[in-house]
Amino acid sequence: MSQAAAQDKGFCLWFTGLSGAGKTTITNLLVKELLKRGSKLEVLDGDVVRENLSKGLGFSKEDRDTNIRRIAFVANLLSRNGVPVITAAISPYRDIRDEARQMMDGRFIEVYVKASVEECERRDVKGLYKKARAGEIKEFTGISDPYEEPLNPEITVETEKQTPEESAQQILKYLEDHGWIAKN
């Protein structure tokens, strides 16, 4: 398959997982590799979206749902026009992820970035778990707010057993095997 053909295929890699599970790290590796291969690509990172589309929203179930619906709305606009998208928000609720899946029927690839709360808390890259334990952050996913694991994700990357590079390779292989991107 030529690069041109690959460029025309829109899909949505929908990452879901706890804070600190590795969503951003793996995303950054994927971005590098996909751009190198000449693919179009947009990343809808949780923080970017909260800044540009959802300022003022909090972290109640309702506000989280609204935020995720907005990400899905934009991811759908892009992917249905042939632009691959990676979304990298925690997206803790199964029902809203399933809504996004239905909206992007056939283009939605759920990637469960899996790591235990214990491991994410041990890493605590941004120091958020510490704040959550101290009660400084309310409604923190995994500590004081629920995280609902995907039941049938297209891809699960086990970041306690794999390096970020291995997880990124696993995802690239999935995209190649399913014809979303050209084989390298």
Added chain:
Amino acid sequence: MSQAAAQDKGFCLWFTGLSGAGKTTITNLLVKELLKRGSKLEVLDGDVVRENLSKGLGFSKEDRDTNIRRIAFVANLLSRNGVPVITAAISPYRDIRDEARQMMDGRFIEVYVKASVEECERRDVKGLYKKARAGEIKEFTGISDPYEEPLNPEITVETEKQTPEESAQQILKYLEDHGWIAKN
């Protein structure tokens, strides 16, 4: 220029004008014609965006600005990936339109859909002017809220002097003449 080449050019037709000036009518005509020519296209209509990206926002200057910034954010994501976009919100404030212009540097085409308040009120397609005069709608652009005309729009369509078809043709001709779409 081939259709394929035309399809790869992302631009943003940024409509601005009073309620009832003809933004939606002209947009619908353009959509029909551009899709017929094989172009990709997305429309970010004021109502659609308020439903999907800006629910809960009101019509204060601050909330209007936030709404328009979100439209610009999404229009930018699409147009920079080669997807033509039409935005059809009133977008009454010059400073925020200019922000959108800067964001989409070189891809931003401001279309002033021009009709006087008197004419729009006479048409009153949605019955909104009547409600605004009765005080049932506060902060109604042109009646109780400002509308700032564009100073240097790329295109001005005078909908009191033209039919919607003529306005749509004028815009298509601009897109052709400036190489955004293939000549028919």
